Amino acid sequence: MMIDRRRLLTSALTLGAMHAFPGLSYADARPLVFATFTGSWEEAHKAVLVPAFRKASGDAPVVLDPMLSVDQIAKVNAAKSNPPIDVMLHDPGPALVAIGQDLVEPFPVENSAYYKDLIPEAQDPNGPAPFFQVVGLTYNPDTVKTPPTSWADLWNPDYKGRVGITNLNSTLGTGWLVEVARMHGGSEANVDAGFKALEALKPNLAAVAANPGALATLYQQGQIDISPGNFNAIQILKARGVPVEFVAPKEGAIAFKTTIHIVKNSPNKELAFKLIEAALSPEVQTTLTEPPYLIVPTNAKVAMTGEIAKVLAKDTDELKKKFVFQDWKTINQQRASWIEKFNRDIKI
Amino acid sequence: MKSAAIAPGDVTRYGLGLAAPLALVFAVFFIAPLAQLFYLSLHNDAVATVWGLGQYVKFLTDPFSLSVLGATLLLGAEVTLLCLVLGYPIAWLHQRAGHWLQTVIILIVLLPLLTSVVVRTFAWIVILGRQGIINSTLQSLGLISTPLRMLYTQGGLVVALAQVQMPLMVLPLITAIGRIDTNLADASASLGAGHWRTFFRVILPLSMPGIIAGCTLTYAAAITAFITQSLVGGGQMLFMPMYLYQQASTLQNWPFAAAISIIFLVAVLAIVALFSTLGRRARINGDAT
Amino acid sequence: MAGGAEAKSLVLDRITHRFAGGTLAVSDINLDVKGGEIIALLGPSGCGKTTLLRIIAGFIGQSEGRVIIGKDVVDALPPNRRAVGIVFQNYALFPHLTISENVGYGLAARGVDKATRRGEAQRLLEMVQLGALGARLPRQLSGGQQQRVALARALAIKPSILLLDEPFAALDKNLRLDMQIEVKRLQRMAGITTLIVTHDQEEALSMADRVAVLSHGQLEQFGTPSEIYDNPQTLFVNTFVGTANRMKGTVIAAGPTGARVQLEAGGEIIGRAPKPLRASDKVVVCLRPEHLHFVSDESGFAGEIGMALPLGATVVHEIRMRDGQSIKISQARTGDTSLRDAGATVRIAPLGPGLATIFPE
Structure with missing residues (x-):
C-alpha cells in the first residue's frame, strides 16, 4: 500500500515536472528501446550486446522490441515527434527508406571510439553497420556431390528441377538478382541481363520461395537441393541436423550491411549512442563471431576464426576481396519495377 | 425504487445500451481503420501528399494487377468448389449417422480448428513435398519413378486451402441439412423419385442456406489466407494478399497497397452478394422441372 | 381415377x-x-x-x-x-x-x-x-x-x-x-x-x-x-377400443364359449369367453358402461354412487363397488333420466347375459 502510494507520487511528480519543463528529457520516463530483428538476432543481442551495453552505461535500462524493418518504420512514422523506438536495425533497402523519410538521426561519428576501425563499407554517418549478412550458395551435400563454386552452377542442367530461389520481396532475392545481372554484364542500374538469365533458369527451378525462411523448409522437405542462401540462416539449419552446406561463390559472396540507427527525436540519444558503440566494439563483435552466432564482423580489428574463417574470410583484407557490396541507393530506385517484372514473368 | 426505474418502455434502450460497447469496438477497430485505409488510397504518391484517384486508375488499367485479382478470385472459387464437393457428403453422412458416429464426425471436422493455421499448413508441406507422404507412397508402390511436383503448384494450394478451410464449409452444411425434415426424402421416394432426383430436387435446394453460408465463409477465408497461400503456393504465385504485402512491406507504397485492399474488399463483397442472390433465387424458384 | x-x-x-x-x-x-x-x-x-x-x-x-x-x-x-x-x-x-x-x-x-x-x-x-x-x-x-x-x-x-x-x-x-x-x-x-x-x-x-x-x-x-x-x-382390445369396466373374479363353471364367474366385488356374472376357460381360473370380466343398468331388485351387485357426469347425450355414473373398485355406467339421456346423488346405495346389473366378456387374468 505504502509502496503503491509512493510510486504514484513519483509518477505524478515526474509527469508534473515534464509538463513544467517541456524541454526536459524523457530519458527518465522510459528505458532505451532497441528494435532488433526476431529470432536468432534477438537471441544474440540479448545474450551479448545488452550485457555489454549495461556495463558501458552503468546499468541503464534497455528493452529489446524485435520487429520487422517495415514495422519499425511504420511505428516511428506514426509518432515522429515522440518515437516509441530509440534504436532501429535495418537491411540496406529499408535503411534507405528510413533515411529518406527523415526518421534517422546522424551518428555522431566524431564521438565514436570505434567508427574509424570499421571497414569502409560499414562506415555510414547515417548509421554504421555493426554486422554483415552474407549470401552465397547453399546446397544439400547428400545430393549435390560436387560442391558448387559459382553462381553459374545453378544453371547446370544436372540440377533440373532442383533449384530454389526467393522472390524479390526479400533483400536476399533482390541482391542475388543484381549479382546475376552483374555476371551477365548488368549492374545495380540495369538488371535486364539478370531477368534474362532467370528466364534460362526456369527449367532448373523447383521453387520460388515467398521469403528466405521458406528456403529452410524446402531443404528439410527435400524439395530443393541448391539455392542462394544466407550464411547465418544456413548455420542455424545445419545445427539442427539438416544436410546443408554454404560456400562463397568465386564471383564473391554478397554482403549486406545491417545498419543500426539512432531514431530522430529519440529521448534517449545518449544511451542510443552507447548501445551502437557497444555493437561496434571489437569485444562484442568478437563474441558474436563465435558459435552459435557466427555473425560476420565489420570492425577491422576483429579476428575471424572458426567457421567464418573457413567458409568466408580469415581477415578484413580477404573479406574485402571475397565479398561483393552492392549499391542499394541505385537498387531501391528501381526495385518496385523489378518486383513488378518478377511478379509477371517468373511463373514455373 | 430500483425496479421502478426500469420501466417496460425502457427495454429497447436498455438493449441498445448493452450493444454499445460492441458497437464502439466495431467503430474504433473496424470502421475507423477502414476509413483511414480509404483516405490513404486516395493519394497519388507513395508518401500520401497528393490527392487523386491515381492508385485506382493504376490498378484497374494494369492487366497484370487485374490478372492477380482474377487469379485470387479464381483460387477462391476452386477452393470453395472443392470444399463443397468434399464437405457436402460429410455433412450428409453426419445427418444420417448414428449418435456415436456423429460425435466422431464433428470431432474430425472441428479438429483442424483446434490447431493453428500455420501448423496445418506445415503439415501440408510435409504431405505434398518431394519426399512427402504422397510421393513416397506412390514411389514405393511403383506408380511413379520421379517425384511429382505438388508443393508450390496451384493444385497443391487448392487442396491444402480446402482442408484448412473445410470446417467453415461443413459446419453450416451440417446445420442446414440437419434442419431438413427427413420425411421429405421419404415422401420424394414414395412419389417415385430415385436418390438423385430426391437429392437434386429436394435436399439440395433445401440445403441452400447452408451452402451459401459455407461458400461465403470458405471463399472469404481462402482468398485472404496469406500464410497458406505463401507457404504452400510459394513466391511465384501471386495473389492479392501477397501483392498487398509486397506493396506495403517491401516497397512502402502504402497508398497503392490501400487501393489494392479497397478494390479487393469491393470485389469480395460483390462475390458474396452474388452468392446470396443466387442462393435466394435458387430457394424461391426451386421448380421441380 | x-x-x-x-x-x-x-x-x-x-x-x-x-x-x-x-x-x-x-x-x-x-x-x-x-x-x-x-x-x-x-x-x-x-x-x-x-x-x-x-x-x-x-x-x-x-x-x-x-x-x-x-x-x-x-x-x-x-x-x-x-x-x-x-x-x-x-x-x-x-x-x-x-x-x-x-x-x-x-x-x-x-x-x-x-x-x-x-x-x-x-x-x-x-x-x-x-x-x-x-x-x-x-x-x-x-x-x-x-x-x-x-x-x-x-x-x-x-x-x-x-x-x-x-x-x-x-x-x-x-x-x-x-x-x-x-x-x-x-x-x-x-x-x-x-x-x-x-x-x-x-x-x-x-x-x-x-x-x-x-x-x-x-x-x-x-x-x-x-x-x-x-x-x-x-x-387389450376390449379395454383399448371403447371403454370397459374391468372386474376381477374366479370362474365357477366354464362352457366352450362362455363361463360363470364369481366377482370379487360380490355377485355372479355370466359372459362370453373368447378363449377357453376352466373352473377356478382367475379372470378379468369386461363390461362396457352402456351394457349396465340400475336395478331395483336384488339381482346384480351393490355399490354406492361416487360421481355423476352428465355428458350431453349420455349420463355417466361412477359407482364404487364393495371391494373398492369403481365402475362406470352409462345411460342414454331420455326425458326422465335423472342424476343420482353421490353416496346413494344402488344395485347395478348387466343388460343381458351375453354382454360381459371374460379373459384370463
Whole structure:
C-alpha cells in the first residue's frame, strides 16, 4: 500500500515536472528501446550486446522490441515527434527508406571510439553497420556431390528441377538478382541481363520461395537441393541436423550491411549512442563471431576464426576481396519495377 | 425504487445500451481503420501528399494487377468448389449417422480448428513435398519413378486451402441439412423419385442456406489466407494478399497497397452478394422441372 | 381415377421386424387386405403400427416375412418403385415448391411432360377443392389445406396402395371430422386400397372397413369395427377400443364359449369367453358402461354412487363397488333420466347375459 502510494507520487511528480519543463528529457520516463530483428538476432543481442551495453552505461535500462524493418518504420512514422523506438536495425533497402523519410538521426561519428576501425563499407554517418549478412550458395551435400563454386552452377542442367530461389520481396532475392545481372554484364542500374538469365533458369527451378525462411523448409522437405542462401540462416539449419552446406561463390559472396540507427527525436540519444558503440566494439563483435552466432564482423580489428574463417574470410583484407557490396541507393530506385517484372514473368 | 426505474418502455434502450460497447469496438477497430485505409488510397504518391484517384486508375488499367485479382478470385472459387464437393457428403453422412458416429464426425471436422493455421499448413508441406507422404507412397508402390511436383503448384494450394478451410464449409452444411425434415426424402421416394432426383430436387435446394453460408465463409477465408497461400503456393504465385504485402512491406507504397485492399474488399463483397442472390433465387424458384 | 385399374389387394405374410439393437418391433403379423378396402392400424404409440407402415412403403426392409401387393411380392423393390402413396403425419410437403409443383412431383419423377403435369395437378387440386391455390407455397396454407394437398400429391401417382400416417392428428376436432369424411369420399372415388395408421379408436372405427388392433408388435385382432367393438378377442382390445369396466373374479363353471364367474366385488356374472376357460381360473370380466343398468331388485351387485357426469347425450355414473373398485355406467339421456346423488346405495346389473366378456387374468 505504502509502496503503491509512493510510486504514484513519483509518477505524478515526474509527469508534473515534464509538463513544467517541456524541454526536459524523457530519458527518465522510459528505458532505451532497441528494435532488433526476431529470432536468432534477438537471441544474440540479448545474450551479448545488452550485457555489454549495461556495463558501458552503468546499468541503464534497455528493452529489446524485435520487429520487422517495415514495422519499425511504420511505428516511428506514426509518432515522429515522440518515437516509441530509440534504436532501429535495418537491411540496406529499408535503411534507405528510413533515411529518406527523415526518421534517422546522424551518428555522431566524431564521438565514436570505434567508427574509424570499421571497414569502409560499414562506415555510414547515417548509421554504421555493426554486422554483415552474407549470401552465397547453399546446397544439400547428400545430393549435390560436387560442391558448387559459382553462381553459374545453378544453371547446370544436372540440377533440373532442383533449384530454389526467393522472390524479390526479400533483400536476399533482390541482391542475388543484381549479382546475376552483374555476371551477365548488368549492374545495380540495369538488371535486364539478370531477368534474362532467370528466364534460362526456369527449367532448373523447383521453387520460388515467398521469403528466405521458406528456403529452410524446402531443404528439410527435400524439395530443393541448391539455392542462394544466407550464411547465418544456413548455420542455424545445419545445427539442427539438416544436410546443408554454404560456400562463397568465386564471383564473391554478397554482403549486406545491417545498419543500426539512432531514431530522430529519440529521448534517449545518449544511451542510443552507447548501445551502437557497444555493437561496434571489437569485444562484442568478437563474441558474436563465435558459435552459435557466427555473425560476420565489420570492425577491422576483429579476428575471424572458426567457421567464418573457413567458409568466408580469415581477415578484413580477404573479406574485402571475397565479398561483393552492392549499391542499394541505385537498387531501391528501381526495385518496385523489378518486383513488378518478377511478379509477371517468373511463373514455373 | 430500483425496479421502478426500469420501466417496460425502457427495454429497447436498455438493449441498445448493452450493444454499445460492441458497437464502439466495431467503430474504433473496424470502421475507423477502414476509413483511414480509404483516405490513404486516395493519394497519388507513395508518401500520401497528393490527392487523386491515381492508385485506382493504376490498378484497374494494369492487366497484370487485374490478372492477380482474377487469379485470387479464381483460387477462391476452386477452393470453395472443392470444399463443397468434399464437405457436402460429410455433412450428409453426419445427418444420417448414428449418435456415436456423429460425435466422431464433428470431432474430425472441428479438429483442424483446434490447431493453428500455420501448423496445418506445415503439415501440408510435409504431405505434398518431394519426399512427402504422397510421393513416397506412390514411389514405393511403383506408380511413379520421379517425384511429382505438388508443393508450390496451384493444385497443391487448392487442396491444402480446402482442408484448412473445410470446417467453415461443413459446419453450416451440417446445420442446414440437419434442419431438413427427413420425411421429405421419404415422401420424394414414395412419389417415385430415385436418390438423385430426391437429392437434386429436394435436399439440395433445401440445403441452400447452408451452402451459401459455407461458400461465403470458405471463399472469404481462402482468398485472404496469406500464410497458406505463401507457404504452400510459394513466391511465384501471386495473389492479392501477397501483392498487398509486397506493396506495403517491401516497397512502402502504402497508398497503392490501400487501393489494392479497397478494390479487393469491393470485389469480395460483390462475390458474396452474388452468392446470396443466387442462393435466394435458387430457394424461391426451386421448380421441380 | 375412378373406374381405373382394379384396386389391388395387400397381403402381409408373417412380417417380423427387429431393430438394429435386437428389439422386436413387430412380430409375426398377418394381414389380408382386399382391394379397395380401408384398413385402420390401431394401437397406442410404440405398438409397431408405424414400423408396419414403413415396411409396406419400403423404407424399412423387414427381418422376416413378405409384403405382397396385388400378385407381386414387393420386398425387393425400393420405395420409389412400389407405387405406394403416403400422406405423412406432418404432411411433408416440399416447402420450396408450389402447391401445384408438389402435386405434380410424382408425375415429374415418372417423366410426364410439364403441360400434362400441370393439368393433372390442377384436376387433383380441384378434386380436393383447392383449385385456386396452385401457385402458393405450402407455408401459406392452413393445416387442413396442407393435408388436402398431401392427399392430392399421393393420389397423383395413381398408387396401388394409399398409406395415411396419423393423418388427422394435427387437425383440430371440428376440421378432423370434415377431413375424415373428405378422405373417405376421395378413397371411395378412387377405389384405392388404403391403410390408415392411427391411435384414435373413433377414427379407426368410423373410417375403416376393418380394423387391425396392434399392441407391443403383436396383432391382437383384425376385424370389422363391429366385431372389434362387440366381440373383442383379447383383454387389450376390449379395454383399448371403447371403454370397459374391468372386474376381477374366479370362474365357477366354464362352457366352450362362455363361463360363470364369481366377482370379487360380490355377485355372479355370466359372459362370453373368447378363449377357453376352466373352473377356478382367475379372470378379468369386461363390461362396457352402456351394457349396465340400475336395478331395483336384488339381482346384480351393490355399490354406492361416487360421481355423476352428465355428458350431453349420455349420463355417466361412477359407482364404487364393495371391494373398492369403481365402475362406470352409462345411460342414454331420455326425458326422465335423472342424476343420482353421490353416496346413494344402488344395485347395478348387466343388460343381458351375453354382454360381459371374460379373459384370463
